[in-house]
Every structure is written in structure tokens, then in C-alpha cells.
Amino acid sequence: MTATPPDLPADAALFLDFDGCLVEIAPRPDAIVVPDTLPALLAGLHRRQGGAVALVSGRDVADLRRYLPDFPGAIAGSHGAEIAWQGAPPDPVETGGLDATALHARVRDLAAHDDRLLVEPKPHGVVLHYRAAPDLAEWVDRTMGELASHYPALALQPAKMAMELRPKSAGKDRALSRLMQAPDFAGRIPVYAGDDLTDEAAMAEAQSRGGFAIKIGAGPTVARHRLPDPAALARWLAAALPC
Numbered sequence: 586m587t588a589t590p591p592d593l594p595a596d597a598a599l600f601l602d603f604d605g606c607l608v609e610i611a612p613r614p615d616a617i618v619v620p621d622t623l624p625a626l627l628a629g630l631h632r633r634q635g636g637a638v639a640l641v642s643g644r645d646v647a648d649l650r651r652y653l654p655d656f657p658g659a660i661a662g663s664h665g666a667e668i669a670w671q672g673a674p675p676d677p678v679e680t681g682g683l684d685a686t687a688l689h690a691r692v693r694d695l696a697a698h699d700d701r702l703l704v705e706p707k708p709h710g711v712v713l714h715y716r717a718a719p720d721l722a723e724w725v726d727r728t729m730g731e732l733a734s735h736y737p738a739l740a741l742q743p744a745k746m747a748m749e750l751r752p753k754s755a756g757k758d759r760a761l762s763r764l765m766q767a768p769d770f771a772g773r774i775p776v777y778a779g780d781d782l783t784d785e786a787a788m789a790e791a792q793s794r795g796g797f798a799i800k801i802g803a804g805p806t807v808a809r810h811r812l813p814d815p816a817a818l819a820r821w822l823a824a825a826l827p828c
């Protein structure tokens with residue numbers, strides 16, 4: 586059973602997923618709408634939590650910075666493959682010699698199968714989206730699975746109406762563990778909010794470290810707490826800030 590979360594402790598380290606968590610899911614990755622109030626909310630939380638606020642997303646760091654250019658905290662992008670500390674460029678990523686451009690071209694060729702499919706290239710992988718073609722779910726899973734067998738350094742990452750190839754060495758749980766070693770985060774209670782399969786390992790990691798996790802929306806989860814949607818999460822976060 587998942588319960589409403591307790592108040593955000595002042596000594597928490599806060600980890601926030603982006604799509605489906607801070608912003609509503611949209612028909613396409615570039616169609617999301619960032620609520621007007623979100624940048625100030627994140628800045629207020631960053632002050633209140635002593636700098637211990639991080640975005641943890643499947644999107645790459647550059648993409649997240651386009652949507653939240655003034656976010657003052659750390660950003661773990663590409664499912665934790667990239668970590669950018671407050672305002673700095675991302676740490677270099679070990680890609681195992683991946684030719685990302687060739688991979689993107691291969692997936693674009695596969696996507697020519699149906700013009701409702703959408704390819705999202707990433708610096709260390711690629712996503713094939715089928716939100717506009719739900720009938721192709723099985724085809725996408727199978728085709729990306731076959732492709733994955735040619736890329737031993739990449740792992741299949743199922744997401745909402747999408748299948749991704751991302752570095753095997755990445756993972757939001759690993760990103761959380763790394764961030765928890767940083768001076769602003771160390772010794773704090775990890776609190777993680779997320780909505781997708783990609784968040785489950787990080788939620789488990791937060792709980793195993795004595796913190797808590799909040800699942801946003803419906804669906805099975807390891808999280809012990811739940812809120813219905815990004816608006817409810819924003820209200821819960823705002824309640825932690827002085828009026």
C-alpha cells in the first residue's frame with residue numbers, strides 16, 4: 586500500500602525526476618510545458634535544503650538546462666550517465682567507444698517503418714518513441730531488442746510509450762549514490778520522487794538508505810508513498826517552503 590508522504594524534512598536530500606513528475610507527460614518530448622511556478626519552487630527548495638536538490642532524468646543534461654536554465658542544483662542526466670554539478674558542465678562519460686551518430690542513424694532507418702514513430706537522439710544512446718502509434722509497442726520492443734544485441738555496452742530501458750538504449754553503466758540508483766557523497770548531500774535523508782520504471786531502482790536505493798520515495802501517478806512501485814500527479818507533487822513541495 587502507498588500512503589501520502591510525510592512533510593519534507595529540512596535535513597533531506599531531494600531527488601526529483603522530470604517528465605511525469607515535475608512536468609506532465611506530453612504527446613512528444615518537445616511538447617512539454619514547464620509550469621511558470623516551477624523555477625522559483627526549485628530555487629526555494631534548493632535554499633531550504635542547503636543545496637541538496639538534484640534533478641535525475643532520462644533526458645540529457647543539455648536538454649534539461651534548456652527547460653530549466655536557472656536551476657541551481659546538480660543534474661543527473663541520461664539516466665545518470667551524465668552528472669553535472671551545480672552550474673558546471675557534465676562530467677565526461679565512459680561510452681565504451683560508442684559511435685552515437687551511427688547508432689542514431691540506425692534507429693532513424695528502423696523508424697522509417699512508420700512515420701508515427703519518433704527518434705530522440707541522446708549523447709550516449711537513443712530513444713524510439715511510439716506514443717503516436719501504440720499499436721507498434723510490440724514491434725518497437727522487438728526491434729530495439731534485436732538492435733541491443735549488437736551493442737554490448739548498452740542496455741534496453743523501457744519507458745512510457747518508448748524504448749531506449751542507454752549505457753549499461755548508467756542508472757538513476759547509481760546517480761543517487763554518487764550524489765549522496767557530495768558535500769551538500771552527505772549525511773542527509775534521501776527523498777526521491779519519480780513516475781516511471783526508470784525511477785524504481787533509485788526509489789529502492791533512497792528507501793534502503795533510510796529515506797523515502799514517492800511514486801507519482803498510478804502503477805506498481807517499490808515506493809511507500811504516492812501522489813496522483815505533478816500538480817500534487819508541486820503542492821507537496823511548496824508546502825515545505827515558508828509562505
Ligand SMILES: O=P(O)(O)OC[C@H]1O[C@H](O[C@H]2O[C@H](CO)[C@@H](O)[C@H](O)[C@H]2O)[C@H](O)[C@@H](O)[C@@H]1O
Pocket residue numbers: 602603604605606609610611612613614615617641642643644645705712714716744745746747749781783
Ligand atoms: O527520467 P524522466 O525525466 O522521467 O525522463 C524519462 C523520459 O522522458 C521523456 O519521454 C517521456 O515523456 C515525453 C514527454 O512527456 C513523452 O512524450 C514520452 O512518451 C515519454 O516516454 C523523454 O523524451 C525521454 O528522453 C526520457 O528518457
